[in-house]
Amino acid sequence: MSVLETVILGIVGKLGADEIKAWLPRLVIWLKDRAVERLPPEYQPRYEEEWASSLEEIPGDLSKLLYAFSLLRASSGIKLLASEGSRGWLRRSLESVVAIVALVAILPVGVAIAISIRLTSRGPIFSKHRRAGADGVEFTAHVFRAFQEETGKSGSQITPVGAFLTRFDLHCLPLLLNVVSGDLGLTEKFPRLPSDESESSDEDHL
């Protein structure tokens, strides 16, 4: 082999290695994105971020590549597990329809409750809560406000209307909206947050 050939081979080899080195990170991201795409839509944002950060933690391009490649199998596994426990689409749709019918039927009651909350205490009609719903996906639940709005003092007082509502679980009627959107099952318990003292009585069984 002549000197020239050796030099050319060396240059080509170096260029080839540089090329691979430059493309590997892109391939890793591409694989991760394909894995995220295969997940059910509600899980995509979480795993997009989780896997991106995991890949950042892995040292070495080759290890990253193997990790990303294996994520394709991870997403298939998660997809399968997610469908196992979740309610089927038929049940979800049926529940939505039932919830819509129920919402229309109780609309006058709902309006009456909203007016009475508004007239008897200061503050919003609904109180918002972040909850883990069906399949562990977080959602915002609205219930009729049963407590006095926080005034800076610790602990808040139940309103007279609130006492009546919670006695009959009527404050949970707006949760039907979450059933319509599929966040919550019709027969599911409204998950509690132990840290929320103002919600000691709104565990619900619709």
Next chain:
Amino acid sequence: MKQTTPRITGPTLKVLREFLIRPTGGLSGAEIARSTGLPSGTLYPILFRLEKSGWLSSHWEEVIPSEVKRPRRRLYQITALGQSASRSAFREHLPSPSQLAWQS
């Protein structure tokens, strides 16, 4: 949410052991993968299953991505239910007392 008992497999035990040995703070998927040697394709479905069963919980690392210039890590922690349930799973699957040395 309906909670089921997860299927206990060899890799699942590996993951649970990791949480029992290092119970403080949270562990990211990459950390668990490194210490257990499990490929991500096996690990994440296990974490998903254990979280769904209430044995593990997870939360976002409390950093601002724009400040640390990387995405937030998702950190997994073992729950009280997970601790007691996995201890009995270990007793069932690894009956030899020498293998339970980490418990003492």
